[in-house]
Amino acid sequence: MSTGKGTIKLGVLGSGSGSNMQAILDAIEDGSLDAEIVLVMSDHPDAYILERARKAGITAEVIDCGGFKTKFPDESQSAVAEKLKSQGVDIVCLAGFMRLVKQPMLDIFPERILNIHPSLLPAYPGLMAWRQAVEDGARESGCTVHFVDAGMDTGPIILQASVPVLSNDTADNLHARIQAEEHQLYPEAIRLVWNEIKK
Numbered sequence: 001m002s003t004g005k006g007t008i009k010l011g012v013l014g015s016g017s018g019s020n021m022q023a024i025l026d027a028i029e030d031g032s033l034d035a036e037i038v039l040v041m042s043d044h045p046d047a048y049i050l051e052r053a054r055k056a057g058i059t060a061e062v063i064d065c066g067g068f069k070t071k072f073p074d075e076s077q078s079a080v081a082e083k084l085k086s087q088g089v090d091i092v093c094l095a096g097f098m099r100l101v102k103q104p105m106l107d108i109f110p111e112r113i114l115n116i117h118p119s120l121l122p123a124y125p126g127l128m129a130w131r132q133a134v135e136d137g138a139r140e141s142g143c144t145v146h147f148v149d150a151g152m153d154t155g156p157i158i159l160q161a162s163v164p165v166l167s168n169d170t171a172d173n174l175h176a177r178i179q180a181e182e183h184q185l186y187p188e189a190i191r192l193v194w195n196e197i198k199k
């Protein structure tokens with residue numbers, strides 16, 4: 001792991017489309033984020049995030065979760081952490097990764113694992129936070145980048161952006177507008193964390 005000088009080496013873990021990973025890549029390409037994504041990993045062999053990574057020439061690997069559907073077994077976490085470490089990863093970005101990261105990874109990357117969540121935490125942790133906001137009649141929601149701790153969506157908050165919930169919003173509309181904010185917020189949060197590490 002680097003001591004915080006120069007270009008940030010990022011590892012990204014995701015289970016789905018990978019639009020946040022793409023936004024990070026775009027920020028790298030337009031020169032607004034001095035980083036390199038060195039490895040992308042997914043627990044789903046068919047996840048589009050893997051295809052996006054390969055198209056961009058980034059190493060993309062499937063995580064072996066031992067056949068468990070939702071659990072992230074300790075052995076898998078250790079293997080992922082070792083792999084990320086062997087690639088010199090400085091910061092691990094969870095981007096739509098649907099398994100709970102715990103001790104084996106947290107111990108190897110203390111305060112170096114970030115997550116993006118589609119609500120203004122601590123409101124609406126857990127699954128489909130955008131739907132929770134609409135069903136709750138919230139007037140405002142948004143997104144949060146936070147450090148990962150052993151809880152679910154509970155770690156220290158790094159940055160948030162708010163998004164109004166409109167009276168005719170469907171869960172899907174709101175999610176799309178939250179995602180547009182996420183794509184700005186994640187690169188900015190990575191920059192902020194790296195600047196702190198560099199101090």
Ligand code: GRF
Pocket residue numbers: 014015016017018019020021095096097116117118179182
């Ligand atoms: C995002 O809305 C993120 O907040 C949540 O999962 C979604 C991932 O989207 N954790 P994508 O795979 O980055 O497009």
